[in-house]
Amino acid sequence: MVCSEQGCLYLVATPIGNLEDITLRALRILRSVELIAAEDTRTSSRLLAHHGISTAMVALHEHNEQAQSKVLVRKLLSGQSIALISDAGTPAVSDPGSRLTRMAQEAEVKVVPIPGPSALITAFCVSGFESSRFLFYGFLPVTASARRRVLEEFKEFVYPLIFYEAPHRIQDCIADLGEVLGNRKIVIARELTKFHENIVVLTLDEARHWLDADVNHKKGEFVLIVEGAPVRHDIDIKMERIMSVLLETLSVREAVSIALKLTGARKKDLYALALRFHQKNDPV
Ligand code: SAM
Numbered sequence: 186m187v188c189s190e191q192g193c194l195y196l197v198a199t200p201i202g203n204l205e206d207i208t209l210r211a212l213r214i215l216r217s218v219e220l221i222a223a224e225d226t227r228t229s230s231r232l233l234a235h236h237g238i239s240t241a242m243v244a245l246h247e248h249n250e251q252a253q254s255k256v257l258v259r260k261l262l263s264g265q266s267i268a269l270i271s272d273a274g275t276p277a278v279s280d281p282g283s284r285l286t287r288m289a290q291e292a293e294v295k296v297v298p299i300p301g302p303s304a305l306i307t308a309f310c311v312s313g314f315e316s317s318r319f320l321f322y323g324f325l326p327v328t329a330s331a332r333r334r335v336l337e338e339f340k341e342f343v344y345p346l347i348f349y350e351a352p353h354r355i356q357d358c359i360a361d362l363g364e365v366l367g368n369r370k371i372v373i374a375r376e377l378t379k380f381h382e383n384i385v386v387l388t389l390d391e392a393r394h395w396l397d398a399d400v401n402h403k404k405g406e407f408v409l410i411v412e413g414a415p416v417r418h419d420i421d422i423k424m425e426r427i428m429s430v431l432l433e434t435l436s437v438r439e440a441v442s443i444a445l446k447l448t449g450a451r452k453k454d455l456y457a458l459a460l461r462f463h464q465k466n467d468p469v
Contacts, residue, residue: 192219192266194257194289196282198275198301201406202378204235211299212236219265222257224281228272245269247281254285261294268299275303279323279349305347308374308408311384316413318344327354329361336365343413350407356396362411363389370412376405424448428458437463 195214200206215221215238222245223229229242245253257267269276269285276282289296305321320339325332325348339346350358362371368390375383383402387395389411396402427447431440437459444455 190264191294192261192264194261194285194294194296195266195268195299196276196286196296197268197270197299198303199229199232199270199273200378201273201302201304201307202376202382204232206302206378207232207236208299208301211301212238214268214299215240215270217266218268220257220260220267222253222267222269222285224271224276229270240268245281245285250281250284254288257285258288258292258294261289262292273302273304275301278303278305302378304349304374304377304406304408307377308372308384308410309345309347311374312345312372312410313386314345314372314410314412316344319347319410320344321347324349324351325358329357332358332361333365336361340366341414341417343416345413346411348409348411350409352404352407355403355407356393358409359389359392359396362409363393366411366414372410374408374410375402377408379405381405424450424455424458425462428455429462432459432462 195218197211197214198208199211215233215236218240221229221233221240221242223242224244224246226242226244233240233242243253243257245257261267269282271277271280271282274280277286286296309319320342322335322339325335348358359371366389368388371387371389371392373383373385373387373392373395375381375385377384381401381404385392385395424444427444428440431443435443437456441452441455441459444450444459445452448455
């Protein structure tokens with residue numbers, strides 16, 4: 186399938202702050218297509234004006250994506266090429282675009298990604314986390330109870346967790362992250378590529394103080410990267426099982442003494458484990 190018979194749909198990544206962060210290919214595509222579908226035409230007109238691009242624009246946002254996609258697919262089938270852009274970063278990543286993409290694919294229109302900035306990758310590369318694996322969640326739910334429920338699901342997840350967050354929820358979100366996940370390391374990447382860019386590595390406890398320390402720390406756009414849970418080896422899981430069974434009928438001292446004979450683990454570690462279980466089952 187070639188783009189000359191029918192149009193191509195290009196998913197074009199645009200800057201997440203600094204207007205220079207756009208590829209030569211993206212600029213060429215934005216100049217050459219018949220139409221640009223933009224999440225917010227006013228926001229994108231600043232980018233296009235900065236680069237001297239005067240291609241016609243139409244709005245495609247979360248409220249009109251279904252209806253607008255039908256119109257755009259018809260244009261694609263009639264031979265027009267269209268570039269889809271969002272307000273910032275890569276379209277269809279926590280942004281509109283997936284529905285249009287699916288409809289274009291179903292109509293056998295060629296869909297071409299034009300890669301470039303995305304806040305999650307920009308933040309992850311400066312996070313210092315060793316892993317090349319991570320889980321990108323995007324925006325957490327807005328209510329505290331739903332947010333905590335989601336975080337509970339990832340409590341044992343061993344790779345870094347990446348979230349997007351809005352400034353008016355940043356404090357509550359950081360508090361919930363600490364409460365549910367414990368005092369782990371967090372990288373707060375704020376206002377990436379912009380004048381007030383801030384990248385800090387803190388513990389979740391420190392992060393709460395950091396937000397309170399300066400009103401400006403709560404402003405702007407945020408990517409949050411939270412360290413994964415410590416890896417629990419099979420041997421630790423077995424030890425926990427043994428201890429929990431022993432504690433069903435024995436005292437801490439008795440359970441530790443039998444676990445010592447069964448496992449040969451360090452007495453100090455077994456005591457710590459037994460007390461942890463004991464406290465969990467017998468909260469004061
Ligand atoms: N499609 C975009 C992408 O590829 O990154 C994401 C769009 S999503 C609607 C917007 C969210 O991305 C913001 O609320 C923020 O969490 C994050 N974000 C976007 N630009 C950012 C920036 N310059 N610095 C930090 N976070 C940013």
